[in-house]
Amino acid sequence: MEYILLMGYSLRRHNRFLKLLSPVLYDLPAPINLSVMWNFGSLLGVCLISQIITGLLMAVHYSPEVSQAFSSVIHIMRDVEYGWLIRSVHANGASFFFMCIYLHIGRGIFYHSFFMKHTWLVGCSILILLMAIAFTGYVLPWGQMSFWGATVITNLFSAIPYIGPNLVEWMWGGFCVGDATLKRFFVFHFLGPFLLFVLVGLHIVFLHDTGSGNPLGVESDAEAIPFHSYYLLKDLVGIFLMLGVLVLICLCTPDIFLDPVNFMPADPLSTPLHIQPEWYFLFAYCILRSIPNKLGGVVALGMSVVILYFMPFYPKSLWRGVQFNPLGQFLFWVFVGNFIILTFIGSCPIEPPFDVIGWWSSVVYFAFFCVYPISWFLWEGVVFGKSSMLTKMVVS
Numbered sequence: 001m002e003y004i005l006l007m008g009y010s011l012r013r014h015n016r017f018l019k020l021l022s023p024v025l026y027d028l029p030a031p032i033n034l035s036v037m038w039n040f041g042s043l044l045g046v047c048l049i050s051q052i053i054t055g056l057l058m059a060v061h062y063s064p065e066v067s068q069a070f071s072s073v074i075h076i077m078r079d080v081e082y083g084w085l086i087r088s089v090h091a092n093g094a095s096f097f098f099m100c101i102y103l104h105i106g107r108g109i110f111y112h113s114f115f116m117k118h119t120w121l122v123g124c125s126i127l128i129l130l131m132a133i134a135f136t137g138y139v140l141p142w143g144q145m146s147f148w149g150a151t152v153i154t155n156l157f158s159a160i161p162y163i164g165p166n167l168v169e170w171m172w173g174g175f176c177v178g179d180a181t182l183k184r185f186f187v188f189h190f191l192g193p194f195l196l197f198v199l200v201g202l203h204i205v206f207l208h209d210t211g212s213g214n215p216l217g218v219e220s221d222a223e224a225i226p227f228h229s230y231y232l233l234k235d236l237v238g239i240f241l242m243l244g245v246l247v248l249i250c251l252c253t254p255d256i257f258l259d260p261v262n263f264m265p266a267d268p269l270s271t272p273l274h275i276q277p278e279w280y281f282l283f284a285y286c287i288l289r290s291i292p293n294k295l296g297g298v299v300a301l302g303m304s305v306v307i308l309y310f311m312p313f314y315p316k317s318l319w320r321g322v323q324f325n326p327l328g329q330f331l332f333w334v335f336v337g338n339f340i341i342l343t344f345i346g347s348c349p350i351e352p353p354f355d356v357i358g359w360w361s362s363v364v365y366f367a368f369f370c371v372y373p374i375s376w377f378l379w380e381g382v383v384f385g386k387s388s389m390l391t392k393m394v395v396s
Contacts, residue, residue, distance in 0.1 A: 029225070109335075
């Protein structure tokens with residue numbers, strides 16, 4: 001038995017291919033107390049691979065032309081063998097991708113993973129690129145909501161001083177959203193995931209350089225355990241659960257995340273009553289329309305994501321994370337609840353009381369990033385203030 005183990009170790013060390021994978025999947029030292037909240041990294045990797053595979057399978061049947069795009073999607077669904085399943089996995093997989101990445105970011109905010117500066121900054125870039133890929137992908141079916149969503153969102157760039165109008169014309173490839181726009185979006189949507197794959201690799205490199213955090217927020221290098229078989233099996237459980245739920249949705253309710261308006265072909269002469277993006281963009285869309293000024297709304301929209309880049313530069317507290325900080329936990333869960341409210345309000349019409357709620361929720365969203373670091377030091381003052389009082393009482 002020992003001989004077999006030694007042979008396996010020697011093979012991993014000397015084989016050119018296995019030597020690259022071994023530090024990542026087999027011999028990687030990991031903290032001993034990682035919880036289920038550390039599963040989302042592997043789930044995101046599975047989502048990325050799934051999206052690339054299903055996207056490539058659909059790309060061979062898709063026609064990026066205004067007159068054929070909608071019909072080619074119908075062709076994939078009806079005529080291509082198992083095309084309906086491939087398209088459902090790709091469309092619903094995008095929603096699972098964003099569910100996992102939002103939970104992944106939330107875990108990082110809760111446990112202060114943003115202090116791993118390079119890992120966090122690359123992760124923020126992954127989020128922005130993923131949003132751009134998802135937006136261009138939403139336009140490709142060339143349905144009614146796809147067309148008008150592209151028209152509204154690309155028009156926002158016209159608010160940029162000096163270069164805005166020219167930038168919009170360059171994106172459109174003309175003076176309106178049309179055939180050139182669709183082709184450019186298709187090319188970006190096709191190539192973007194491969195660039196995303198590179199950023200994910202860079203993200204993993206920086207993560208392995210610093211090591212993972214853990215629920216206690218303390219150094220645990222002395223008690224590290226190999227990634228295989230402990231966390232590999234644990235991640236596989238989460239992967240099979242997620243894939244099972246995804247397949248169940250694709251087989252039973254494949255259109256649960258899709259907008260009914262987008263099942264109609266794009267009509268430039270008929271504007272939908274309520275234009276809205278996919279659910280994973282609704283929080284930013286709500287912030288955008290809460291600002292009455294166009295430029296201010298665009299700045300607020302961009303800052304709703306760009307603000308994550310500033311978190312690694314927060315002053316460090318004595319504790320890593322807010323798992324022992326009731327004040328910080330309260331603020332965090334208020335932020336999570338507010339995020340859900342923003343997502344809901346983004347799908348509602350702009351009328352009372354939704355407009356007022358959306359405005360206040362936008363204020364709370366940005367206020368969190370200002371108040372959250374203050375809560376760490378307030379709680380430290382409470383803890384050390386009480387401890388010093390107890391010490392004085394014991395001494396006296």
